[in-house]
Amino acid sequence: MPTNGSPYRLGAALLESLAQEMSALAEQASALLRTPPESLSLDADISTQIVRRNVPRWHFAMLNDTERNEALVAALERGIPAGATVLDIGSGSGLLAMAAARAGASRVFTCEMNPLLAEVARNVVDAHGLTDVITVISKPSTALDAGRDLGGPVDVLVSEIVDCGLIGEGLLPSVRHAREHLLAPDGIMLPSAARLYGKLVNSEAVLKLNQVTTVSGFDVSLMNTLATRSHFPVRLDTWPHRFLSEAAPVLGFDLARDALEPGERSLEFLATADGEAQALVVWFELDMGNGIVLSNPLDNPRSHWMPGWVPLEKPVLTKAGETASLRLRWSDFTLRVSL
Amino acid sequence: MPTNGSPYRLGAALLESLAQEMSALAEQASALLRTPPESLSLDADISTQIVRRNVPRWHFAMLNDTERNEALVAALERGIPAGATVLDIGSGSGLLAMAAARAGASRVFTCEMNPLLAEVARNVVDAHGLTDVITVISKPSTALDAGRDLGGPVDVLVSEIVDCGLIGEGLLPSVRHAREHLLAPDGIMLPSAARLYGKLVNSEAVLKLNQVTTVSGFDVSLMNTLATRSHFPVRLDTWPHRFLSEAAPVLGFDLARDALEPGERSLEFLATADGEAQALVVWFELDMGNGIVLSNPLDNPRSHWMPGWVPLEKPVLTKAGETASLRLRWSDFTLRVSL
Numbered sequence: 001m002p003t004n005g006s007p008y009r010l011g012a013a014l015l016e017s018l019a020q021e022m023s024a025l026a027e028q029a030s031a032l033l034r035t036p037p038e039s040l041s042l043d044a045d046i047s048t049q050i051v052r053r054n055v056p057r058w059h060f061a062m063l064n065d066t067e068r069n070e071a072l073v074a075a076l077e078r079g080i081p082a083g084a085t086v087l088d089i090g091s092g093s094g095l096l097a098m099a100a101a102r103a104g105a106s107r108v109f110t111c112e113m114n115p116l117l118a119e120v121a122r123n124v125v126d127a128h129g130l131t132d133v134i135t136v137i138s139k140p141s142t143a144l145d146a147g148r149d150l151g152g153p154v155d156v157l158v159s160e161i162v163d164c165g166l167i168g169e170g171l172l173p174s175v176r177h178a179r180e181h182l183l184a185p186d187g188i189m190l191p192s193a194a195r196l197y198g199k200l201v202n203s204e205a206v207l208k209l210n211q212v213t214t215v216s217g218f219d220v221s222l223m224n225t226l227a228t229r230s231h232f233p234v235r236l237d238t239w240p241h242r243f244l245s246e247a248a249p250v251l252g253f254d255l256a257r258d259a260l261e262p263g264e265r266s267l268e269f270l271a272t273a274d275g276e277a278q279a280l281v282v283w284f285e286l287d288m289g290n291g292i293v294l295s296n297p298l299d300n301p302r303s304h305w306m307p308g309w310v311p312l313e314k315p316v317l318t319k320a321g322e323t324a325s326l327r328l329r330w331s332d333f334t335l336r337v338s339l
Numbered sequence: 340m341p342t343n344g345s346p347y348r349l350g351a352a353l354l355e356s357l358a359q360e361m362s363a364l365a366e367q368a369s370a371l372l373r374t375p376p377e378s379l380s381l382d383a384d385i386s387t388q389i390v391r392r393n394v395p396r397w398h399f400a401m402l403n404d405t406e407r408n409e410a411l412v413a414a415l416e417r418g419i420p421a422g423a424t425v426l427d428i429g430s431g432s433g434l435l436a437m438a439a440a441r442a443g444a445s446r447v448f449t450c451e452m453n454p455l456l457a458e459v460a461r462n463v464v465d466a467h468g469l470t471d472v473i474t475v476i477s478k479p480s481t482a483l484d485a486g487r488d489l490g491g492p493v494d495v496l497v498s499e500i501v502d503c504g505l506i507g508e509g510l511l512p513s514v515r516h517a518r519e520h521l522l523a524p525d526g527i528m529l530p531s532a533a534r535l536y537g538k539l540v541n542s543e544a545v546l547k548l549n550q551v552t553t554v555s556g557f558d559v560s561l562m563n564t565l566a567t568r569s570h571f572p573v574r575l576d577t578w579p580h581r582f583l584s585e586a587a588p589v590l591g592f593d594l595a596r597d598a599l600e601p602g603e604r605s606l607e608f609l610a611t612a613d614g615e616a617q618a619l620v621v622w623f624e625l626d627m628g629n630g631i632v633l634s635n636p637l638d639n640p641r642s643h644w645m646p647g648w649v650p651l652e653k654p655v656l657t658k659a660g661e662t663a664s665l666r667l668r669w670s671d672f673t674l675r676v677s678l
Contacts, residue, residue: 007376009458014379014386016454016477017393018368022361029357037346040353042564045670047353054356055565063554063562064547073555093551093559102556115355116565119348124561138355208403212432215402216412217441220432222463223402225381226394226455238577331384 054114059092061304068294068304072096072160075288077103079190084155087111087182089141089174094121094134096158101133108133109150113140142177153184159191164296164308165231165335166196166251166284172260173332179256189255191286191294196251198310199298200269200277200318203241206234206309207278229313230334233306236281236298244277244318245269250328250335264329267337271318280310280326280337313338393453398431400643407633407643411435411499414627416442418529423494426450426521428480428513433460433473435497440472447472448489452479481516492523498530503635503647504570504674505535505590505623511599512671518595528594530625530633535590537649538637539608539616539657542580545573545648546617568652569673572645575620575637583616583657584608589667589674603668606676610657619649619665619676652677 031046041047062068076096080086082104088097091112100108112118118138125134137149146153157178161169171194179189210227212220248269253260267280284305286294296305316339318324329336370385380386401407415435419425421443427436430451439447451457457477464473476488485492496517500508510533518528549566551559587608592599606619623644625633635644655678657663668675 007379010381011371011376011379013454013458014371014389015368017389018364020454022364025357025361029354032350032353037350040346040350042349043568045673048568050353050356051565052567057549057567059562060547060549060551060566063551063559069555093562095554095557095559098557099555115352115359119352120561120565124559127561128557208399210396210399212399212402215434216408216438218434218437218467220402220434220463222459222466223398223432226390226459227399228391228396229382229387235577238574334384
C-alpha cells in the first residue's frame with residue numbers, strides 16, 4: 001500500500017488472502033466428500049456455490065447473442081473443408097463443436113478447462129447423438145498433446161476465446177501454444193486475425209464504479225490501491241458519457257504469423273473535444289474468414305460482450321484537434337494504459 | 340446433470356473444479372513467495388489477480404452511493420450513545436468505523452474478513468489519526484471472541500452487511516453469532532430490523548442473462564443446470580420489463596428477537612396483469628433507528644445495491660386480480676422461490 005504499508009505487510013495480506021481462499025476450498029471439498037453421491041445434485045447449496053464461482057453467468061448472455069452465434073456458425077460453414085479435423089478451444093455448451101460437425105468436419109475435438117462446463121458439453125453432444133464425431137476434453141488447450149489427445153495435429157483451429165478487451169481470456173498464450181503444437185502446418189485458423197480499437201472517454205458515472213475520493217468527510221482514496229487496473233466490461237450506453245477522441249487502433253494481431261507475446265506500444269488519439277479522459281473504451285474485430293467479421297462495436301449495445309473500459313493510470317486532458325499520446329503495455333491477459 | 344450424468348459424474352466434476360481452483364491458488368502462493376518483497380507491489384500481475392478475485396468492484400459503487408453513506412452516518416450519529424463501545428462488522432474502507440468514532444464512540448472495533456481490505460482500512464484509519472480509537476481486526480465476525488478481541492461485549496453492533504437480496508452476505512449467521520457472543524445484553528443493534536419486499540416480474544431480456552433454450556438449431560438447454568438459482572443483482576431499469584403484481588412482503592426479521600435461522604414460508608402476490616412471471620424482483624429496508632430507513636427501492640436506480648432478481652424455479656402464469664401463491668425457502672445465504 002502506498003501509505004504506511006510495507007511490502008512485507010502487502011505480501012502478508014496477499015498470502016493471507018490466498019490461504020483463506022484455500023481453506024474455504026478445502027472445507028468445500030471436505031463437505032462434498034461427506035455428501036452421499038445419491039443425495040448430491042446441482043440444487044444443493046455446496047454445488048451452487050462451486051458453480052457460481054466457476055461458471056460465469058455471461059455464458060447465458062453469450063449463448064443468447066444471436067448476432068454472434070450466426071456469424072460464428074456461418075464462419076464454420078464456410079471455413080471448414082469437408083472431412084477436416086477441428087479443434088475448438090473453449091467448449092462452453094458445445095455449440096461451436098456441434099456447428100463444426102454439422103458444417104462437415106469428420107472429427108471435432110473440443111477442450112474446456114472448466115470441468116462442470118465440460119460435463120454439460122458432453123451431455124449436450126450426447127443428446128444430439130454426436131459422440132462419434134465430437135470428443136469433449138476436460139482440459140485447458142495448453143495441456144493438450146496432439147498425438148495423445150487429438151490423434152495428430154488438426155486441420156482447423158477454432159478459438160473464440162475473447163473478452164471485451166480481446167486478450168483477457170488468454171487468446172495470446174492459447175493460440176501461441178495451439179498453432180505450434182496442435183495445428184497442422186498451414187492449418188486454418190478461425191479467427192485468423194484480431195484487432196482492438198479504442199476511443200478516449202469521460203464518464204464520471206463509470207469512473208465511480210472503480211474509484212473513490214472523499215466520503216462523508218473522510219478521505220478513503222487509499223481504497224483506489226484495490227481498484228481494477230486492467231480492462232473490465234461496462235454497458236457504456238446505460239451510463240452518461242462523452243467521447244473525447246476519434247477511434248484509433250489499439251492492438252492488432254495476425255494470429256498465424258505474429259509473435260503474440262506481451263509487449264508495449266504508443267497509441268495516438270485525435271481529440272475531438274476538450275475534456276478529461278479517464279479511460280480508453282475498446283472494442284474488437286475478429287476476422288473469421290470469407291469476409292465474416294465478428295465485432296462488438298460501440299453502436300451495438302445488444303452485443304453480450306459490452307465495450308471494455310481500460311482505466312488510464314492518470315487522467316489525460318484533451319484539446320480538440322490535438323493528438324493525445326498514450327503508452328499501452330499488454331501482458332498475456334491484461335491491458336494497461338499510461339501517459 | 341439431469342440427462343445422462345450420474346451423481347458420481349457430477350460429484351467428480353465438482354471435485355475436479357475445486358481441485359483446479361486449489362492448484363491455481365497454490366501456484367499463485369508459490370509465485371508470490373518467490374517474489375522478493377522489495378519488488379512486490381499492488382501493480383504486479385500476481386497482486387492484481389488476487390485483488391480482483393477477492394475485492395469485488397462494488398466496493399467503489401457503494402462508497403460513492405451518497406444516499407447510503409448519509410443515511411448510515413446519520414444513523415450512527417443519532418444512535419451511538421456518547422462513550423459507547425462499538426463493533427462494526429465488515430470494515431471495507433473503514434468508513435463506518437471512522438463515522439462511529441466521530442459520532443462519539445469511545446472505542447470502535449471493526450472486523451474485516453478480507454485481509455487486503457483490512458490492510459487498507461488500517462492504513463485509512465492511521466491516515467486519519469484514529470488508531471487510538473479504532474482497531475481493525477482481520478477476521479470474520481464469527482471468529483471473534485468478545486473477551487480476547489473486544490475487551491468484553493460491546494454496547495453497539497453495526498452490521499451493514501446486506502446485498503440486493505438482504506441475506507446474501509451472511510447477515511443472518513453473522514448477527515446470530517454477534518448478538519449472542521459479542522454484544523452486551525440490551526445492546527443497540529444498527530440495523531435493528533430488516534425486511535425484504537418483492538414483486539412478480541416478466542423480462543425476456545433479463546431472463547436471457549441466466550437461461551438458454553435453442554441456439555442455431557441446437558438445443559443447449561442442459562446449460563440451464565448451471566444457471567444461478569438464488570438471487571442476483573440486476574439494473575432492472577436498463578432492461579425492458581413488466582411488473583405483474585403488487586408489492587408484497589417477502590422476509591422480515593427483528594434482528595434482536597427473531598431466530599434468524601433458515602426457513603420457509605408461503606408468499607402471496609396480488610396480480611395486476613395477465614402474464615408469465617419469471618422472477619421475483621426484491622428490495623430491502625433496514626431500520627437504522629431514530630426513524631432512519633436504508634433501502635434500495637425500485638424507483639431509485641442510483642442505489643448501488645440494484646434490485647435483486649430471484650429466479651422462479653418454474654414460470655408462473657398470472658391473472659389480473661387473482662392471487663399468485665409461491666413458496667420461499669431461505670438458507671443462511673440464499674433465496675429460492677418455487678410454486
